[in-house]
Amino acid sequence: MKKVIITVDYNPNSEKVVNKGYELAKMMNAEVCLLHVLSEMRYYGIEYQPFMGYEGYAFPVDYNIQEEFVKVAEDYLQQAKRHIGGENISTKLVEGDTANEILKYSNEWGADLIVMGTHSHGTLERIFLGTVASSVLEKTKVPVYLVPTGEK
Template identity: 40%
Template sequence: MKLLIALDNNTGAQHIAEAGYKLAEALHAHTVLLHVTSDATYYASPNYSPILGYNNFNNAEAVQTDTSEKLKVAAEDYLDNVKWSLGDKTIETVVKEGDYTASILETAEEIKADMIVMGTHSRKGLDKVLLGSVAENVLHHTNIPLFIIPVKPAEAV
């Protein structure tokens, strides 16, 4: 059995990784961590980090880069740190570039995932319309069971 955990390196990502890994352990499943980036040339805005997304610069791990290769290395380092924190050397890591939903679905198919674990930031209203919901898009385009973990913004806690 394989369990794919999609992470975005947002403030709740460690919680998602830990909850997903506990589920994988309970199911005796092999764990694969995934992080999806977009083309680094689109990150001209000072309010956007290709690893963290919008408005996450309070986080010390914010990454600004000008090349896809540097972005990939930063994402790989991030996943390696998550893997290390979970304490399991058998965890696989995958970094993809492109559309978040499509990359998650493609990776799940490629690795023959039995379940996908991901978080949702519980956006509502205009934020959801403008930014969309990756979790909702994955849910509507897969037959693979999906375990969604709600992640509340720091100010909502």
């Protein structure tokens, strides 16, 4: 295994995922890519006409918001890279559905392993919404190393 993707989100527990993933990659002398997926930007800068008497989205939208989200995410990835402080580390920022983009990029980059955190969601939430980790596990062609990030 020579290429390891470590997925990071904005949860403070991502530090645990990065540390554990990098520790594993170092043992394998593998190249690392820190991957962050921005949810589809249309959800952040929504501009709807008033509907059902609700005018909450009928305000002018700052179209530079996407650029700001990208800058913040790129800065976050660079900070995570500095945190690791090792060699053979790259970063990748993509936009879209999180699970789909993780799978897509792992294929494009030729990853041998995907490292992800598992958040402690309740049973009902998992049943109705699913999780990114379970979606990746269902469709991946490469091994996935899950790092538990719960409080326990």
